[in-house]
Amino acid sequence: MSESYAKRAAELDAADELASVRARFVLDDVVYLDGNSLGALPRSVPGRVEDVVRRQWGSLRIRSWDESGWWTAPERIGDRIAPLVGAAAGQTVVGDSTSVNLFKALVGAVRLAGEGRDEILVDATTFPTDGYIAASAARLTGCTLRPVAPDEVPGAVGPRTAVVLLNHVDYRTGRLYDLPSLTAAVHAAGALVVWDLCHSAGALPVGLDEHGVDLAVGCTYKYLNGGPGSPAFLYIRRDLQARFDSPLPGWNSHADPFGMTPDFSPAPGALRGRVGTPDILSMLALEAALEVWDDVSVSAVRAKSLALTDFFLECVAAYVPQGAVESVTPSAHADRGSQVALRCQGADAVMRSLIERGVVGDFRAPDVLRFGFTPLYVGFGDVERAARVLAEVLAGEPAGAPV
């Protein structure tokens, strides 16, 4: 049986228009299905980082703030990410962590919503940091925080709602939420929406401008492969920028940073999402990493992503005894991100065995195996092997010869 799936995998790999992109990454024999946590290293990064350290910092030193483009990196790299999330230039800045950007976006949104709106709705199933930060934003702005399931947002959002914070893709189940319709529902109630794109940026089309999203944040170390803890991004829709009032007004978001004036006068545009001095090493590593996208379209990535996850579910259904695992990832394409999450007994130990056998996913408590599929470097052969090794582990078979 596995021979027919292996043959199918080989055929799919041969027809894969993104197959050549894999060579742009440093990879080995491991099947790396954890790019939804930390993307693999693009080959463009090490040389760039070495240049930043040895020449830009070591030799040019302070001059690099101008001469090496350090000062403008947050908005320049933001504009490089923008087309990947469907945004025109001038609305995205890079810097700080996702959590810190969520704080800016939520407090900023409450202030944009104006008088009489004193409620923040947050995805009840969200990645925890979003909920913690939303609680802090609510507390500091005098708002009430109300967790609601994303599906219930259209019924829950109302005249008192200032802002709704939603995840585009659930970090645990891999469920993709309907950004256009949920955005429209929030807008119909006169509220603003903040989308967390951590698990969708670089994995599927987002369409921020097209769907009129107000504010969005996302990390860059998952499907954008920016490296461990690489800086996050913040999107502020153009027509909201003039009124965007950040709770973190640092000297980097001042209209005249070197004027060193005691009064704060915010910079125009997305720059007012900046705060302090940008972390240049991490930021310029990200810039180099984004070069892998130069001739790659998000729609091609999405098509391959769905084919990969379809094929994985198919192989799992064929290889793994019925009932041993249960997918918590929706089967409908419209509801699926770029990962597959399988519940099973002893998931923690199962994942350790998988990793020992060269298939790297991750475990999320209490019982979920997460497999992320980065179409830029994961192939169909990887998918077949992952499902086959999973079946071996679940059957208690000894590890086979290294593949």
Added chain:
Amino acid sequence: MSESYAKRAAELDAADELASVRARFVLDDVVYLDGNSLGALPRSVPGRVEDVVRRQWGSLRIRSWDESGWWTAPERIGDRIAPLVGAAAGQTVVGDSTSVNLFKALVGAVRLAGEGRDEILVDATTFPTDGYIAASAARLTGCTLRPVAPDEVPGAVGPRTAVVLLNHVDYRTGRLYDLPSLTAAVHAAGALVVWDLCHSAGALPVGLDEHGVDLAVGCTYKYLNGGPGSPAFLYIRRDLQARFDSPLPGWNSHADPFGMTPDFSPAPGALRGRVGTPDILSMLALEAALEVWDDVSVSAVRAKSLALTDFFLECVAAYVPQGAVESVTPSAHADRGSQVALRCQGADAVMRSLIERGVVGDFRAPDVLRFGFTPLYVGFGDVERAARVLAEVLAGEPAGAPV
């Protein structure tokens, strides 16, 4: 005349117990007096960064969060900085920018101060970002913000004061403020103090524990040489930690980050100063940079710093025609940081000429030449040359042969 100062410089360099430390940095023929803005590159950094990128990220990938110590880097590197600012272990974490850490510290301090204290005092002469962030913290916590000159703090702090934000060394004039007595004055009024150590950490003894400082922040890219935009640090005094209530509670400050629980339960100790995923490349570059301190004491650095700035002022007085420049840096050692700031006409153009002639300081509007002296790599010969070239520029002399 310049021969006698050059001879003195040579003698001072020969007797300098820190002279050999200069070889730990990548330097050239330039006299680099801008280490108070961006420290020079330590030789320990490039190889480490290459290992972090190629092996830890490129080869180990996700395993490095545990196996390469990524997850615990913020507190481990905090503990490496701690002795440089007079702090015992377990009170310092690294991460985010100085501005973001100021926000955590100020809002946290207002919450620690408790009921009835609704005023924040801020150094009226502060680096601007401190004032902007203090204004935001005041607005979000319902406090009044009052700018006061540091010298007037003892008379201004009162029963309504929650927290006072002070700079240890003024970024413009290089004036050092009396941390012990100002801390005592703030405490006598029952308020808390937040010290900004950007221009003192790594330059002079701070004594956070000894003087009972409540909270402190500082950057790591000046006298700590961590690289452009390297992450800042936050100090939370041990006995305040259990009540420290951060306005940026991210999943990294949770007691059980991978429990992924919807309710926030803060981590014990300084860890609750963390927020989101740390920027590993910038952070581990900083860790490597801190190795230059392994056998260097801050008191030796301070002694050399005062000798360097004394000698610079002496050479300037000897070389530069009277009245051409005016030092705004205090002459008393107790009031001087590790920089000298000179006012002069056309300071912007003068600094450009200095840089063209291989003496790198910086210009701060409207009329200040700033010269920072990092004792780890600046020698007395550098100092004599800087003063001599300054005199040449001010006298309108053509550039001499390269030194």
